[in-house]
Amino acid sequence: MARAKTKATNLRVPQNDAEAEQMIAQLGASQRDQAETQARHDAVIADLEAEHGKKIKEFQQAQTGLIEGISVWAAANRERLTSGGKTKTVQLASGTILWRDGRYAVKHRGLKEEDVVRAIQERIAGLNAEAAAESRRSVALRLRAQAETLAGCLRHTVKPSKDAMLAARDVAATVPGVVIDREPEGFFVEPLASQIAEVA
Incomplete structure (x- = not known):
């Protein structure tokens, strides 16, 4: 055999x-x-x-x-x-006591993140509108700088979705550097619970 x-x-x-x-x-x-x-x-x-x-x-x-x-x-x-x-x-003889200034913290006062994002975007639009209407160049530049600073307070995160790429394997594999691998066939053994007692 x-x-x-x-x-x-x-x-x-x-x-x-x-x-x-x-x-x-x-x-x-x-x-x-x-x-x-x-x-x-x-x-x-x-x-x-x-x-x-x-x-x-x-x-x-x-x-x-x-x-x-x-x-x-x-x-x-x-x-x-x-x-x-x-x-x-x-x-002191046994140790040190000290006072330190408190740390700054950002609080949303009960607002959801999307509400804060919308408020920031509206403020940016308002500053840009004020800057466009402002006749004094120095003031307009200051307003635009504030708008740019606020724009930096918004996080823009874009990440590849592996789930979506797996769902569209043929298309995703055409992207340079992306490889859709498949693991080799596996071998598994699943004992039946009813048969285990016979050996014990």
């Missing part, structure tokens, strides 16, 4: 239908055992993560309380600590 070509020297190859069926059932049993082992592993990890999460929350709450308490003390003593506002950083 001809044997399948393979790189493995100790590969077990079924010699008849009955052996093939038995090996498929063994494969199913092995997959089931792997799934059960993975489920037990996941349960242990979930328990560890939950315990870890509780501990981290306790640490964070303790740290927040300490920072808030220090902040109240530092605010009450800021004038003395900062030498009348000359510094925003104060070195």
Whole structure:
């Protein structure tokens, strides 16, 4: 009987239908055992993560309380600590306290992104109209510069859609540099659940 070509020297190859069926059932049993082992592993990890999460929350709450308490003390003593506002950083024996300016943030005040985009576009159109009607060149240039700055606040993202390219493979493949590959034929074995119990 001809044997399948393979790189493995100790590969077990079924010699008849009955052996093939038995090996498929063994494969199913092995997959089931792997799934059960993975489920037990996941349960242990979930328990560890939950315990870890509780501990981290306790640490964070303790740290927040300490920072808030220090902040109240530092605010009450800021004038003395900062030498009348000359510094925003104060070195103490056990560490440093400091004040930093807040970061800027863009907020839409409940507007959807498309509403903000429309508002920016309308403002750009308004600035360009004002610039066109303005008789003073310097003012018109300033208005156009503002319009260009606002145009830079709009993101223009264009990306190729792989789904659309796959749907139109013949046309997409005509684009230089685009190759539509197909993976080679695969071989799969799907054990029937009813047969797995016979091997276990």
